[in-house]
Amino acid sequence: MTTTTTLARHTRPKPTSHIPDRSIYERRESVVRSYARTMPRQFSRADNVWMYDNQGGRYLDFLSGCSTLNYGHNHPALKQALIDYISTDGITHGLDLHTDAKAEFLETFESLILKSRGLDYRVMFTGPTGTNAVEAAIKLARKVTGRGLVIAFTNGFHGMTLGALACTGNAAKRTGAGVPLSHVSHEPYDGYHGPDLDTAALLERRLSDPSSGLDAPAAILVETVQGEGGLNTASPDWLRAIADIAKRHGALLIVDDIQAGCGRTGPFFSFEGMGFTPDIVTMAKSLSGMGLPFALTLFRPELDQWLPGEHNGTFRGNNHAFITATASLRNFWKDDEFEQDVQRKGRLLARRLDAIASGFGLSTRGRGMMRGIDVGSGETADAITSACFAAGLIIETSGAHDEIVKVLAPLIIDDAALSAGLDIIEESVRAVRTGSYGIAAE
Numbered sequence: 001m002t003t004t005t006t007l008a009r010h011t012r013p014k015p016t017s018h019i020p021d022r023s024i025y026e027r028r029e030s031v032v033r034s035y036a037r038t039m040p041r042q043f044s045r046a047d048n049v050w051m052y053d054n055q056g057g058r059y060l061d062f063l064s065g066c067s068t069l070n071y072g073h074n075h076p077a078l079k080q081a082l083i084d085y086i087s088t089d090g091i092t093h094g095l096d097l098h099t100d101a102k103a104e105f106l107e108t109f110e111s112l113i114l115k116s117r118g119l120d121y122r123v124m125f126t127g128p129t130g131t132n133a134v135e136a137a138i139k140l141a142r143k144v145t146g147r148g149l150v151i152a153f154t155n156g157f158h159g160m161t162l163g164a165l166a167c168t169g170n171a172a173k174r175t176g177a178g179v180p181l182s183h184v185s186h187e188p189y190d191g192y193h194g195p196d197l198d199t200a201a202l203l204e205r206r207l208s209d210p211s212s213g214l215d216a217p218a219a220i221l222v223e224t225v226q227g228e229g230g231l232n233t234a235s236p237d238w239l240r241a242i243a244d245i246a247k248r249h250g251a252l253l254i255v256d257d258i259q260a261g262c263g264r265t266g267p268f269f270s271f272e273g274m275g276f277t278p279d280i281v282t283m284a285k286s287l288s289g290m291g292l293p294f295a296l297t298l299f300r301p302e303l304d305q306w307l308p309g310e311h312n313g314t315f316r317g318n319n320h321a322f323i324t325a326t327a328s329l330r331n332f333w334k335d336d337e338f339e340q341d342v343q344r345k346g347r348l349l350a351r352r353l354d355a356i357a358s359g360f361g362l363s364t365r366g367r368g369m370m371r372g373i374d375v376g377s378g379e380t381a382d383a384i385t386s387a388c389f390a391a392g393l394i395i396e397t398s399g400a401h402d403e404i405v406k407v408l409a410p411l412i413i414d415d416a417a418l419s420a421g422l423d424i425i426e427e428s429v430r431a432v433r434t435g436s437y438g439i440a441a442e
């Protein structure tokens with residue numbers, strides 16, 4: 001306890017002697033900016049689990065770019081691979097041309113990820129962000145099935161472009177569309193109506209009843225853990241039932257593994273070992289390993305019914321991301337050592353969060369290294385994350401009302417730093433709950 005407390009104290013950023021000039025952001029950057037509002041510092045540098053601002057402040061990163069930095073900031077092996085590639089004039093941009101970097105990525109992904117898991121997926125390089133992968137997935141499902149409707153779930157988050165946004169539940173995000181978001185039905189996720197109502201059985205009933213008003217869907221789109229929607233977890237039983245329903249009703253099962261994948265819940269794919277195989281999988285966030293934009297849509301070979309160029313995009317070949325992604329697979333996924341360590345840290349995280357939560361009559365959510373505390377309201381969560389930030393911990397919220405304080409620490413974090421961050425969370429929850437840290441009026 002002494003060492004972690006010392007470390008926690010050590011992480012506290014130096015108080016800034018003067019307010020740094022940030023007027024350029026007020027003057028020029030669109031007000032649409034969001035994270036920068038709750039963390040009003042200018043960051044200069046980052047390595048491993050740490051970020052540094054330009055005033056000498058050091059922060060422990062429990063946000064990890066929303067799970068984009070599972071292997072931490074600037075991992076030396078990934079950084080070196082990229083430096084080597086750039087310094088020998090490797091291809092940076094080549095549309096979707098064959099490149100050495102792409103071949104190495106595909107071969108490594110095939111051998112270390114697909115073959116060892118008995119998975120046979122075609123790999124589609126979409127535009128480089130998660131929402132591009134989701135757009136490609138639902139477009140392909142509609143094309144292959146000839147149906148229009150996609151079933152998504154309450155509290156689901158799938159991205160900001162119109163197709164993916166239509167699949168997203170959050171009203172504040174949906175409002176930005178400006179046009180009707182259509183061809184999606186939001187059905188209740190696992191546990192949405194409490195533990196006693198089986199929402200998979202409800203969906204089956206609706207799809208089997210020709211008079212329910214629910215059309216036969218092209219796809220069922222689901223997250224195994226709802227990253228933005230409150231860290232609700234779907235049980236393996238429920239997910240298997242949903243997979244069966246998709247099959248029975250001629251719909252394709254799409255697992256959006258953009259946030260929960262790449263080891264966040266333990267295994268590379270969050271659905272591993274659950275006894276079903278999705279027809280389509282979307283990946284992004286930590287896929288490049290170093291925070292470079294890179295997204296993929298994976299699907300069963302029989303579904304590969306695109307016409308050449310039918311779904312296109314200028315940035316479908318981020319060769320720098322191929323390099324760092326390949327290095328991340330070789331570094332972390334050549335055996336199950338990393339996965340086992342993530343599972344172990346996930347249990348540690350669960351124990352600590354449960355202890356903090358129960359001390360204040362709160363509850364926890366999540367799976368693996370993707371967990372949080374439900375603190376009851378967005379206002380309280382906001383106050384807690386602000387107190388954390390003041391103490392040198394970067395952490396964000398999740399949920400319909402932003403009421404979950406969400407821990408997304410880098411998966412490579414050592415136990416001491418993990419403990420130090422959790423100490424800050426504990427202190428902050430206590431400070432806010434006992435009223436010694438005021439709820440910010442914003």
Ligand SMILES: *Cc1c(COP(=O)(O)O)cnc(C)c1O
Pocket residue numbers: 066128129130131132134157158159160223227228256257258259260284285
């Ligand atoms: C982040 C996220 C997306 C969207 O990814 P972007 O890169 O922000 O477009 C889609 N689905 C899930 C589950 C996500 O967490």
